[in-house]
Amino acid sequence: xxxxxxxxxxxIASYPFGVDYxxxxxxxxxxxxxxxxxxxxxxxxxxxxxxxxxxxxTIKLFLNGxxxxxxxxxxxxxYGPIAHSWEPFAVGGxxxxxxxxxxxxIYYEDLLASEIQRNYIKGLEKYKMTKK
Numbered sequence: 001x002x003x004x005x006x007x008x009x010x011x012i013a014s015y016p017f018g019v020d021y022x023x024x025x026x027x028x029x030x031x032x033x034x035x036x037x038x039x040x041x042x043x044x045x046x047x048x049x050x051x052x053x054x055x056x057x058t059i060k061l062f063l064n065g066x067x068x069x070x071x072x073x074x075x076x077x078x079y080g081p082i083a084h085s086w087e088p089f090a091v092g093g094x095x096x097x098x099x100x101x102x103x104x105x106i107y108y109e110d111l112l113a114s115e116i117q118r119n120y121i122k123g124l125e126k127y128k129m130t131k132k
Contacts, residue, residue, distance in 0.1 A: 009083040012051050012061075014041050019068075021051040021061045026084070029077025031059045037068035046127050048120045054110040055080060065120035067113060 013020045019041065022032035031053065041047055041063070050062040057079040061068050103123075124130065 009085045010051075010053075012049055014047070014049060019049060019061060019063060021059065023051075023053045023059055023078075024083040025077060025079060026081045027077035027079060028083075029057075029079065030075045031057060031078040033059065033061050036061045037063040046123065046129060048123050050111070050116050050119075052110050052116075053082065062113070062116045062120075065117045 009024045011020070011022055018035040018038040020032070020034055021036065022030060024030055048062075048064050052060045052062075057074060
């Protein structure tokens, strides 16, 4: 999933080498992960990608139910509400990766790791897959 239209307020983009995740706040701050979860995205497989932000400058990225690490960049102003964009909401539209995007969800609150793991397991069951 990617939302890179004009000046972005958030995006998650998957590439063969990893995942990028960025949040822009109303305080003109940027919180981001670059090249997170390297080598974990498996082509031709269902992948479950989740990004969270708690409003206090903490962002987390989860891939297939597990929290991953990466090159985290936290700039001044990385706290508070996510910035508003006047651009229309978009899912996909990036040439970074090919594939399908299914069941996009946006939550008002920061999900717990246990909730993310539970959603991942439900997805595995739905698609009759096993953990990677």
